Each structure stands twice: as structure tokens, then as C-alpha cells.
Amino acid sequence: MIAFDNVAYNYGGGELLSEVSLRLAPGSFHFLTGPSGAGKTTLLKLAYAELKPTSGRVTIFDREVRSLSRDDIAMTRRRIGVVHQDCQFLDHLPLAANVSLPLTVAGRTGEARDLTDLLGWVGLGALGDALPPQLSGGERQRAALARAIIMGPDVLLADEPTGNLDWELSLRLLSLLVELNRMGKTILIATHDLNLIRQAKAQVAARVLRIKNRRVQLAGADL
Amino acid sequence: MQNPFAMLMPSDRHSDRVVPPSGFTAQLTLFSAAAMAFLAVFALALSLASGRLADRWQDALDGTATIRISAPPEQMETQVAAVLALLSTTPGIASSRALSAEEQRALLEPWFGPDLPVDALPLPRLIEVTEGPEGYDGEGLRQRLTAEAPGAVLDDHTRWRRPLALAADRLRLLGLLSLVLIAGTMGAMITLAANAALSANLQVIRVLRLVGAKDSYIARAFVRRFTLRALSGAAIGTVVAMLGVALLPRADEAGGFLTGLGFQGVGWLLPLILPPLAAIVAFAATRFAAFRTLRGLT
Numbered sequence: 001m002i003a004f005d006n007v008a009y010n011y012g013g014g015e016l017l018s019e020v021s022l023r024l025a026p027g028s029f030h031f032l033t034g035p036s037g038a039g040k041t042t043l044l045k046l047a048y049a050e051l052k053p054t055s056g057r058v059t060i061f062d063r064e065v066r067s068l069s070r071d072d073i074a075m076t077r078r079r080i081g082v083v084h085q086d087c088q089f090l091d092h093l094p095l096a097a098n099v100s101l102p103l104t105v106a107g108r109t110g111e112a113r114d115l116t117d118l119l120g121w122v123g124l125g126a127l128g129d130a131l132p133p134q135l136s137g138g139e140r141q142r143a144a145l146a147r148a149i150i151m152g153p154d155v156l157l158a159d160e161p162t163g164n165l166d167w168e169l170s171l172r173l174l175s176l177l178v179e180l181n182r183m184g185k186t187i188l189i190a191t192h193d194l195n196l197i198r199q200a201k202a203q204v205a206a207r208v209l210r211i212k213n214r215r216v217q218l219a220g221a222d223l
Numbered sequence: 224m225q226n227p228f229a230m231l232m233p234s235d236r237h238s239d240r241v242v243p244p245s246g247f248t249a250q251l252t253l254f255s256a257a258a259m260a261f262l263a264v265f266a267l268a269l270s271l272a273s274g275r276l277a278d279r280w281q282d283a284l285d286g287t288a289t290i291r292i293s294a295p296p297e298q299m300e301t302q303v304a305a306v307l308a309l310l311s312t313t314p315g316i317a318s319s320r321a322l323s324a325e326e327q328r329a330l331l332e333p334w335f336g337p338d339l340p341v342d343a344l345p346l347p348r349l350i351e352v353t354e355g356p357e358g359y360d361g362e363g364l365r366q367r368l369t370a371e372a373p374g375a376v377l378d379d380h381t382r383w384r385r386p387l388a389l390a391a392d393r394l395r396l397l398g399l400l401s402l403v404l405i406a407g408t409m410g411a412m413i414t415l416a417a418n419a420a421l422s423a424n425l426q427v428i429r430v431l432r433l434v435g436a437k438d439s440y441i442a443r444a445f446v447r448r449f450t451l452r453a454l455s456g457a458a459i460g461t462v463v464a465m466l467g468v469a470l471l472p473r474a475d476e477a478g479g480f481l482t483g484l485g486f487q488g489v490g491w492l493l494p495l496i497l498p499p500l501a502a503i504v505a506f507a508a509t510r511f512a513a514f515r516t517l518r519g520l521t
Contacts, residue, residue, distance in 0.1 A: 048433075070437070073521075074432070074436060075435065075437075078434075078435035089430070091243075093240075102435055105241070105435055106435060151435070
């Protein structure tokens with residue numbers, strides 16, 4: 001699905017990621033952890049082609065990111081669902097329109113009939129007409145998850161999806177992600193919440209990657 | 224290849240809706256398109272009036288000539304008769320006649336008043352010559368006049384006609400240049416307004432890119448919006464300006480230039496091309512601004 005080969009990424013100030021090599025196999029479940037500022041968000045952005053590597057190769061669905069045109073990147077993102085910590089909604093549109101936005105931009109508005117089921121699945125069935133600023137943090141995160149999966153993506157990337165949620169809501173969101181993985185979706189979650197990772201490992205065969213000293217390594221039993 | 228004008232189709236209201244309403248840029252675009260169309264109508268009227276003026280001057284001066292005879296009083300009638308006789312046998316001359324003393328007094332009246340004693344002044348006599356359709360040989364006529372009537376000078380109006388026609392042509396050119404400048408200014412103002420709208424909606428654009436929107440989809444929302452606003456604004460400005468032109472005083476018999484500033488006949492249809500033209504300028508300007516902004520984003 002997504003592969004990094006000896007990838008490095010420099011911000012203006014210096015190297016943030018170095019010699020990163022990893023592969024997200026179809027149907028796999030990965031956590032990405034590390035301290036704040038370690039480069040988790042950067043790695044996710046590389047995985048959905050918002051950033052291009054300074055060196056090395058990032059391959060998404062068997063195509064090297066540097067070879068993708070802007071339209072190719074747009075088409076690629078339709079196969080990757082992304083959940084941000086701050087959700088990133090269009091505040092002037094109601095929740096239902098925000099969740100169905102990927103279908104709208106893809107010209108697949110006729111498929112929005114599944115929207116009600118999806119909103120019900122994430123527990124937001126009654127909030128379709130609400131504007132994003134009227135939603136709680138947990139509702140926004142679940143709505144962001146619904147938007148990320150409405151296109152039926154092959155891969156789901158989540159950046160600190162439980163960062164603003166209490167433990168109960170975090171577990172609820174996690175159970176949704178585990179359910180998606182069981183449906184065959186490839187999942188990568190960036191988080192520094194080790195309790196969440198432990199909870200997930202009890203339910204699914206998740207691998208944990210840790211960014212340490214600019215490099216990504218497989219975390220051991222110390223979690 | 225995608226048809227760029229598909230951006231204006233009704234089906235693209237979806238893309239229009241994903242961008243929030245854009246406040247002051249909407250009013251700016253509407254106002255500048257209306258103002259520019261208003262000015263363009265007057266520039267067009269100026270250009271058309273200049274063209275008509277040039278034609279009128281050309282028509283008035285074409286096909287006529289004047290022979291001026293300056294001779295001692297005792298030779299004057301002899302030379303007038305000789306010139307008239309010569310003209311009657313000159314090929315290409317349709318008619319000729321000597322202006323009467325009353326007619327000459329009328330010509331001079333604006334400068335000297337009605338009581339000018341024409342007979343007491345050593346004024347030259349004037350002979351009006353009307354050219355036939357086949358034209359006459361001006362140089363040959365001058366040589367014959369020199370031989371038959373040494374005091375006769377042929378004035379074929381060339382020295383009047385050329386600067387007048389040139390001035391009218393320059394006016395017409397200035398009118399057209401004004402139209403081009405107005406279109407350019409409107410394009411620049413709409414580009415600025417579109418840039419402001421794009422900058423105000425960068426976060427929206429990022430979200431749209433994140434969920435898989437192509438650049439053409441995002442640009443469509445802005446292009447459609449600004450094009451329709453420019454079309455509406457220009458339509459308003461055009462209608463108001465056409466009303467203004469219609470209410471100008473009618474051209475009087477003297478053919479005063481300012482009173483002739485307007486449209487005639489099918490000329491009234493010409494301003495109607497301004498709103499679509501404004502829409503085309505807005506379309507190109509917004510499309511250029513949108514794609515330039517989008518290229519700067521991932």
C-alpha cells in the first residue's frame with residue numbers, strides 16, 4: 001500500500017526524519033508513536049503526499065510520489081482517508097455535507113444515500129444538520145472518521161485522533177478503527193497515548209513503530 | 224482535455240457551495256465591473272462618434288473644390304468669366320458657379336458682422352467647383368488656370384481634409400485604446416479581488432485538497448463566482464450608461480461633436496457585447512489567479 005525506502009525529510013532548520021524505511025501491508029494495523037515534535041505528523045503527511053521526501057522514495061499504491069502530478073495526488077487521496085487531530089471541517093457547511101465532501105469533490109454525490117448509515121455507525125445520526133462549531137470534540141473526531149472512510153479508502157491515516165478526547169470516547173473511536181481494520185482497511189495511527197496502544201493490542205494484531213533520533217524503529221515489549 | 228468553460232455550467236454549483244460566501248470581494252467585483260462597463264460604454268460612444276465625425280467631414284469636403292481669384296477690380300469679371308469657361312470644358316467637373324456678393328458676405332458675417340461692405344473691399348471672388356464622379360486632373364487644371372487666369376488659385380481642400388481626418392482617426396483610436404485599458408484595469412481589479420478571496424479561503428482549499436479535490440474543481444468555484452459577478456456588474460453598468468447616452472441632447476443641425484456623442488441604429492447593439500466581454504476577462508483573470516495560488520499548495 002504505502003512504502004518508505006530510506007526516506008529523509010528536512011525542514012528549513014535541519015533533518016527531522018532520516019533513513020526511514022517501512023511498509024504498510026494491506027490490512028495491517030500500525031501505531032506510530034514518539035515524543036511531540038519527533039516527526040509523526042510529518043511522516044503521515046509524507047504518506048498521503050502532502051509533503052515530498054528530501055531524499056529516498058515514498059511509494060503510494062505502487063507509484064513513486066515524485067512522479068505524481070497534482071491530479072494524480074488528488075486521485076490518490078481519494079483512496080486514503082485522513083483524520084486530523086483538529087478535524088479540519090468547512091465550518092459553513094452542515095455536518096452531513098462535510099462528511100460527504102469527498103464524494104462531492106469526486107462527483108459521486110449519488111452515493112450520498114449511504115451517508116445516513118455512516119453517520120449512524122459513528123453515533124452522529126441525529127446531528128447531520130449541525131454546523132461543525134456546534135459539535136463537541138468527540139463528535140468532531142467521529143465525524144472526521146466518517147469523512148475519512150466515506151469513499152471506502154484502502155488506507156486510513158489518523159493523526160492523534162484521540163488527542164482531545166476523554167478515555168471513554170477514545171475507546172469508542174478505537175473500537176471503530178479496529179472494526180474498520182477487520183473490514184480489511186490498512187490503518188496507521190500516530191499517537192503518543194500508550195494506554196490506547198495497549199488497549200488496541202488487546203483487540204488487534206497491531207505493530208507499533210516509534211520515531212527515535214529521527215529514525216523509525218519497531219517498538220518492543222517496553223510499551 | 225477539459226473544457227474550461229464547463230466551469231460555468233449549472234452542475235458546478237456543487238463546487239461553488241463548498242467555498243463560503245466571500246464578502247467584500249463580491250461587492251468589489253460587482254462594483255468594478257459595473258464602473259468599468261459604464262466607462263466602456265462612453266469610450267465606445269466616443270469612438271463611434273469620432274468615426275461618424277470623420278466620415279461627415281470627409282463627405283463634406285470630398286468632391287468639392289474652390290477657386291479663389293485675386294485680381295485688380297478691372298480684370299476681375301474677365302478672369303471670373305475665363306475661369307468659368309475653362310471649367311465648363313474641363314473633363315470631370317460636374318458644375319461650377321461663382322459665389323454672389325451676398326453669399327460671400329454671409330461667409331464673412333461670423334467674423335465681420337452683417338454690415339460688411341463687400342463691394343468696397345478688395346476681396347477675392349470665389350468659384351465653387353463640384354467634381355463629377357470620374358474626377359478631374361487637379362495638376363492639369365492648375366496649369367490651365369495659370370495660363371488663362373493668372374490670379375486664380377485652385378484649393379481642393381486637401382490641406383483641410385487631411386488634418387481633420389487625422390484628428391478624427393486619432394480620436395477613434397483613443398476611444399478604442401480606452402476600451403483596451405478599461406478591460407485591462409477590470410482584469411487587474413478582478414485578479415486582486417480573486418486573490419483576496421483565495422487568500423481568505425486557504426484553509427478551505429487545503430481541506431478540499433485533503434479530501435481529494437482536483438485543482439480544476441477548486442478553481443471552478445472561484446471562476447464561476449467571479450465570472451457571474453462580473454457579468455452581472457457589467458450588465459448593470461452597461462444599462463445605466465446606455466440610459467445616460469440616450470438622455471444626452473440630440474445632435475443639432477450644426478453637427479456639434481458633443482451633441483452627436485451617442486449611438487445610432489444598430490450601433491445601440493454594440494454596448495451589449497460589453498457584459499459578455501467583462502465575463503470573459505473575469506473568467507481569464509480568476510482562472511489565472513486560482514491556478515497560480517493552487518500551484519503554491521500541496
